[in-house]
Amino acid sequence: MSFSRRSFLIKAGAGLAFGALSPAILSAQDTKKAKSIISTHPKLQCDVVVVGAGPGGVPAALAAARNGSKVILVEEDNMPGGAPVDMYVTYICGGPRVGAFQRMVKKLNDFHTIGGEACDTFGNAGQDGKNHWWMPGDYAQVIYQAIAAEKNITLLCGAPVVDTIVTHKGNRNIVQGVRIMRNGELQDIEASVTIDATGTGIVAAMAGCEYMFGSEAKSDFNEEIGIEVADGKIQPCTLMFITQRIKRHAVLPVDKMKGSSGVEDQYDWVRAADKEAMIKRDAGIYLHWGKTVYCKDTRDSLLVAEAQRKALEGLEENMQILHEAGYATHIAPKIGVREVRRIKGEYVLTQRDLSNGVQHDDKIADASYYFDVWGMKIDEKLKRVPPYGIPYRSLIPVNTEGLLLAGRIISATRIAHSSLRVQPICSNIGEAAGTAAALSVMYKTGVRSIDIKELQANLNANGLFNGFRKTGSKS
Numbered sequence: 001m002s003f004s005r006r007s008f009l010i011k012a013g014a015g016l017a018f019g020a021l022s023p024a025i026l027s028a029q030d031t032k033k034a035k036s037i038i039s040t041h042p043k044l045q046c047d048v049v050v051v052g053a054g055p056g057g058v059p060a061a062l063a064a065a066r067n068g069s070k071v072i073l074v075e076e077d078n079m080p081g082g083a084p085v086d087m088y089v090t091y092i093c094g095g096p097r098v099g100a101f102q103r104m105v106k107k108l109n110d111f112h113t114i115g116g117e118a119c120d121t122f123g124n125a126g127q128d129g130k131n132h133w134w135m136p137g138d139y140a141q142v143i144y145q146a147i148a149a150e151k152n153i154t155l156l157c158g159a160p161v162v163d164t165i166v167t168h169k170g171n172r173n174i175v176q177g178v179r180i181m182r183n184g185e186l187q188d189i190e191a192s193v194t195i196d197a198t199g200t201g202i203v204a205a206m207a208g209c210e211y212m213f214g215s216e217a218k219s220d221f222n223e224e225i226g227i228e229v230a231d232g233k234i235q236p237c238t239l240m241f242i243t244q245r246i247k248r249h250a251v252l253p254v255d256k257m258k259g260s261s262g263v264e265d266q267y268d269w270v271r272a273a274d275k276e277a278m279i280k281r282d283a284g285i286y287l288h289w290g291k292t293v294y295c296k297d298t299r300d301s302l303l304v305a306e307a308q309r310k311a312l313e314g315l316e317e318n319m320q321i322l323h324e325a326g327y328a329t330h331i332a333p334k335i336g337v338r339e340v341r342r343i344k345g346e347y348v349l350t351q352r353d354l355s356n357g358v359q360h361d362d363k364i365a366d367a368s369y370y371f372d373v374w375g376m377k378i379d380e381k382l383k384r385v386p387p388y389g390i391p392y393r394s395l396i397p398v399n400t401e402g403l404l405l406a407g408r409i410i411s412a413t414r415i416a417h418s419s420l421r422v423q424p425i426c427s428n429i430g431e432a433a434g435t436a437a438a439l440s441v442m443y444k445t446g447v448r449s450i451d452i453k454e455l456q457a458n459l460n461a462n463g464l465f466n467g468f469r470k471t472g473s474k475s
């Protein structure tokens with residue numbers, strides 16, 4: 001089956017996440033929505049509401065607050081952190097590691113280094129091979145501390161956003177906030193600016209924004225990498241896990257384990273051939289890219305849950321091998337989902353932009369990481385990406401007011417997304433989105449009409465563009 005360009009640009013609302021459900025279930029959900037339309041908890045008001053406390057959302061909230069906005073940061077999990085906390089994606093790729101992200105990593109490095117000396121360099125541009133990882137709960141702790149230090153932020157965890165508050169003017173959707181679910185009832189949060197940092201783009205989708213999902217054809221955006229005919233496929237999901245030596249002198253049985261690459265603290269990749277080195281190194285705690293499975297539609301939480309069940313089943317043999325070898329295993333509470341919606345914005349960032357290292361006039365973030373599309377073979381030469389810039393226009397959904405995008409859901413092709421989805425880049429985008437939101441509130445301009453030069457100057461003053469300067473300093 002071939003997909004036309006039109007068919008992967010999906011107008012939210014039409015068949016959003018319900019594609020796999022029967023008509024009977026669909027009508028039951030509609031009825032429930034109609035019944036619960038009246039908010040029963042007192043309405044909350046703020047300048048900026050950020051949905052999602054992951055690598056994109058936390059820096060967005062911190063930056064908006066630092067620039068004088070009253071911020072509500074909403075997270076459906078009980079803890080902030082996003083993928084590093086609930087999916088155990090605790091290893092950092094790409095860069096530059098600047099601003100709020102750099103401060104977070106410094107704290108992790110100073111206080112939470114596992115089983116050894118703190119590493120005094122953790123990479124600047126993200127391409128120097130120096131990496132490191134920390135325990136998921138330690139991320140959450142450092143993030144809690146950063147949020148608590150910012151008096152302008154109210155953090156609401158355990159608060160899934162289930163609807164948006166939207167009015168319409170002509171062909172424009174005007175987003176005025178979100179609705180969270182508490183104890184079976186709704187609560188409205190009204191805001192001048194809403195930031196979607198959900199990693200799934202569900203807020204933008206609920207607000208009626210157009211979005212992209214799955215593989216495009218190369219010709220759709222004049223790209224050099226990709227497939228000839230769009231097939232709508234997405235990257236596979238991976239259930240991450242951590243192992244920990246519990247029997248003295250136990251050696252990680254990497255030669256027996258199937259398909260689970262790992263990395264020890266002190267950033268050494270673990271391979272069967274490393275056995276001697278493994279015994280000498282002694283943190284004894286490893287992060288693993290566990291079982292990788294395909295999920296047909298990551299927009300549908302039921303299908304994601306089913307993918308997680310399959311992944312868990314697929315890990316059984318390795319878990320047994322590990323336990324027999326003297327290792328405890330900690331499996332992530334949520335399967336890692338690499339790809340969901342990309343919201344269509346005023347500019348769609350493409351592979352050529354990245355390959356050519358384009359620095360757009362409205363650049364709001366530096367970025368660098370290679371094209372990393374799981375499940376797609378890419379020529380090694382074409383994979384490489386020089387430092388490039390993220391344009392502000394990619395954070396503004398088309399035909400929409402009052403909404404900004406942060407993190408990996410920004411407007412980009414699937415190939416471009418495979419580079420910018422890594423955590424430092426999501427964080428840099430988030431910090432820019434939060435700053436832009438605060439400027440829009442301060443000058444009452446709306447997010448489309450802020451002074452881009454002022455935004456860039458603000459980000460520059462906060463070190464966001466320091467990553468690729470040749471200062472010789474370690475970040």
Ligand SMILES: Cc1cc2nc3c(=O)[nH]c(=O)nc-3n(C[C@H](O)[C@H](O)[C@H](O)COP(=O)(O)OP(=O)(O)OC[C@H]3O[C@@H](n4cnc5c(N)ncnc54)[C@H](O)[C@@H]3O)c2cc1C
Nearest residue numbers: 052054055056076082083093161198199336337407408423
């Ligand atoms: C298996 C896997 C391996 C990866 N490996 C690496 C790696 O090695 N290094 C690297 O740097 N990056 C890696 N990544 C990529 C990176 O982790 C993600 O792309 C990044 O975390 C995206 O950040 P985000 O803030 O956009 O989204 P997320 O991290 O997904 O955060 C979004 C937050 O929004 C919350 N949320 C969602 N919906 C709602 C709602 N309706 N209401 C309230 N809250 C909501 C979620 O609970 C979550 O906390 C990997 C990703 C995966 C899945």
